[in-house]
Amino acid sequence: MKFPGKRKSKHYFPVSQRDPLALPEPEINEAAGAYIVGIDQTLVDIEARVDDAFLARHGLSVGHSMLVDADAADRLNLELMEQASITHQFAGGTVGNTLHNYSVLADDRSMLLGVMSSSISIGSHAYRYLCNTSSRVDLNYLQGADGAMGRCFTLIGDSGERTFAISPGNMNQLKPECVPEDVVAGASALLITAYLLRCTAYEPIMDATLVAIAYAKKYQVPVVLTLGTQAIIADRPEWWQDFIRENVTILAMNEEEACALTGCTEPLAAADAALAWTDLVICTAGPDGLYMAGYADTGVKRETRHPLLDGALPAFNRHEFSRAMRREACEQPERIYSHIKPYMGGPGKIMNTNGAGDGALAAVLHDIAANVYHRQQLPDSTKHRASFLTYSSLAQVCKYANRVSYQVLNQHSPRLTRGLPEREDSLEEAYWER
Numbered sequence: 001m002k003f004p005g006k007r008k009s010k011h012y013f014p015v016s017q018r019d020p021l022a023l024p025e026p027e028i029n030e031a032a033g034a035y036i037v038g039i040d041q042t043l044v045d046i047e048a049r050v051d052d053a054f055l056a057r058h059g060l061s062v063g064h065s066m067l068v069d070a071d072a073a074d075r076l077n078l079e080l081m082e083q084a085s086i087t088h089q090f091a092g093g094t095v096g097n098t099l100h101n102y103s104v105l106a107d108d109r110s111m112l113l114g115v116m117s118s119s120i121s122i123g124s125h126a127y128r129y130l131c132n133t134s135s136r137v138d139l140n141y142l143q144g145a146d147g148a149m150g151r152c153f154t155l156i157g158d159s160g161e162r163t164f165a166i167s168p169g170n171m172n173q174l175k176p177e178c179v180p181e182d183v184v185a186g187a188s189a190l191l192i193t194a195y196l197l198r199c200t201a202y203e204p205i206m207d208a209t210l211v212a213i214a215y216a217k218k219y220q221v222p223v224v225l226t227l228g229t230q231a232i233i234a235d236r237p238e239w240w241q242d243f244i245r246e247n248v249t250i251l252a253m254n255e256e257e258a259c260a261l262t263g264c265t266e267p268l269a270a271a272d273a274a275l276a277w278t279d280l281v282i283c284t285a286g287p288d289g290l291y292m293a294g295y296a297d298t299g300v301k302r303e304t305r306h307p308l309l310d311g312a313l314p315a316f317n318r319h320e321f322s323r324a325m326r327r328e329a330c331e332q333p334e335r336i337y338s339h340i341k342p343y344m345g346g347p348g349k350i351m352n353t354n355g356a357g358d359g360a361l362a363a364v365l366h367d368i369a370a371n372v373y374h375r376q377q378l379p380d381s382t383k384h385r386a387s388f389l390t391y392s393s394l395a396q397v398c399k400y401a402n403r404v405s406y407q408v409l410n411q412h413s414p415r416l417t418r419g420l421p422e423r424e425d426s427l428e429e430a431y432w433e434r
């Protein structure tokens with residue numbers, strides 16, 4: 001486990017010196033390991049430049065992800081081939097991207113559950129998917145399936161905005177019995193997306209997702225939900241509110257999805273509203289950076305040393321130096337919030353906004369898994385005197401998430417090609433303080 005950013009704090013990582021307050025001599029537990037497990041619709045992104053007339057002709061809604069049937073996908077594909085407008089093909093899927101990025105950042109294992117073609121030929125979509133996935137993502141639990149892989153036509157319109165047309169192929173065929181209980185039980189978090197529950201008719205992946213959630217709840221594994229695209233939430237916001245209240249520990253969304261879920265246009269107000277149903281919220285807000293909201297116990301909350309910020313809530317970042325906890329783990333829960341502007345104001349030239357939010361979530365997952373790993377190695381450390389969800393403070397997690405988003409904006413693919421530069425490992429000393 002590579003630590004999410006070196007720092008000057010007394011709690012540092014990897015553990016090379018004992019915490020003086022921890023009692024017994026710590027032994028490194030070789031068998032222990034922290035990993036994230038996720039379920040996804042295995043998809044290959046097929047990227048093409050199109051004009052707005054193309055999107056209108058194929059009945060696609062700009063900036064959103066829509067399902068298309070086999071005939072519509074064939075028509076779309078044919079037109080793209082005729083125009084020779086396909087520019088890239090790489091592995092996609094919102095959870096697959098996040099697990100890949102987590103594994104690159106943490107230099108550690110994650111596990112992907114989903115389907116994969118049973119028989120793979122060189123150059124096929126399945127082959128490309130595997131080639132574009134970090135070797136740290138464990139694919140041994142994928143379920144073999146016949147038929148075409150899911151395709152995500154990623155259409156870049158005149159404004160540079162991306163529109164997704166999803167041809168499902170066999171992406172929804174994951175069976176509940178292919179979700180191993182022990183894999184979920186041992187995970188630091190279970191990652192799912194709202195896309196898994198968007199099917200035109202019954203599909204096995206819906207039950208597989210519900211089974212995985214039941215296992216996660218049984219073993220107190222945090223369930224992390226990323227909302228996917230606005231329309232899915234806008235279709236039935238109350239249903240999603242109930243779903244989140246029942247099942248979700250950590251919620252990730254962008255401001256559009258947040259608005260669809262809560263009715264609040266302001267991202268901080270939306271994150272605050274979502275805390276009624278879940279324990280930790282990450283809400284990205286494009287050029288406005290990102291917000292996080294969570295809970296801390298009164299006894300362990302920490303005041304910020306940054307200037308206080310007013311927004312939808314006054315002095316909302318007052319306790320942003322606190323580490324996030326589940327509400328039920330707090331004797332006296334208090335709400336904590338943080339905000340960060342884009343790292344260095346954003347890149348001079350944005351290569352791609354696709355996956356910037358998924359990148360931020362990968363950083364949050366890294367921080368959560370580092371906390372589990374530290375607890376496995378040093379259970380008596382004062383760092384675990386309360387049951388925290390994150391290794392770092394909310395403010396620090398925001399910085400890290402934001403830095404990773406910047407990295408994604410700076411490259412073409414939503415999947416990181418390498419980890420963050422080593423010399424920047426100390427986030428305190430990086431540019432945002434200048």
Ligand SMILES: Nc1ncnc2c1ncn2[C@@H]1O[C@H](COP(=O)(O)OP(=O)(O)OP(=O)(O)O)[C@@H](O)[C@H]1O
Nearest residue numbers: 254284285286289290342346354355356357358405
């Ligand atoms: N135009 C921009 N300028 C500067 N930073 C940006 C810009 N757009 C996005 N970012 C950075 O990327 C992060 C995530 O952006 P955004 O809210 O667009 O994600 P998203 O819509 O969830 O992305 P995706 O769903 O494709 O993963 C922001 O918090 C911010 O740090």
Ligand SMILES: Nc1nc2c(ncn2[C@@H]2O[C@H](CO)[C@@H](O)[C@H]2O)c(=O)[nH]1
Nearest residue numbers: 041065092093094152164166195355
């Ligand atoms: N799992 C899943 N991912 C999607 C869907 N639509 C778009 N994406 C992915 O979202 C990513 C960008 O956030 C792209 O790489 C797409 O592959 C969908 O319906 N399901």
